Amino acid sequence: MPQRRYCVTGRVQGVSFRAWTRDRALSLGLAGHARNLADGSVEVLACGGAEALAALEAWLRQGPPAARVEAVLAENGDEDPPVPAPAGFRVL
Structure with missing residues (x-):
């Protein structure tokens, strides 16, 4: 199953970005997580279908109303060994 990792920068903490991301990901049938990093x-x-991942990435570039997204860095989540697909989508 395709897997992508995104790093979203800007005003993305303290604006419900992770909760909105979870809701959008679940509506697209994706699994995974969103978590705050120490750098803000x-x-x-x-994890999911290519079209759903593309739709999520497009949404991440806009974000929820209170967010101000500066950049979205995306990379394939292909790892050795591969990370198992998580169940559901969680806010960490």
């Missing part, structure tokens, strides 16, 4: 960014790991 949000990391998103998502």
Whole structure:
């Protein structure tokens, strides 16, 4: 199953970014997580179909109303060994 990791920078903490991301990911049928990082960014790991991942990435570039997204860095989540697909989508 395709997996992507995103790092979202800007005003993305303290604005419900992770909760909105969870809701959007679940509506797209994706699994994974969103978590705050110490540098003020949000990391998103998502697993699912290519079209759903593309839709999530487009949404991450906009974010919820209170957010101000500066950049979204995306990379394939292909790892050795591969990370198992998580169940559901969690806010960490």
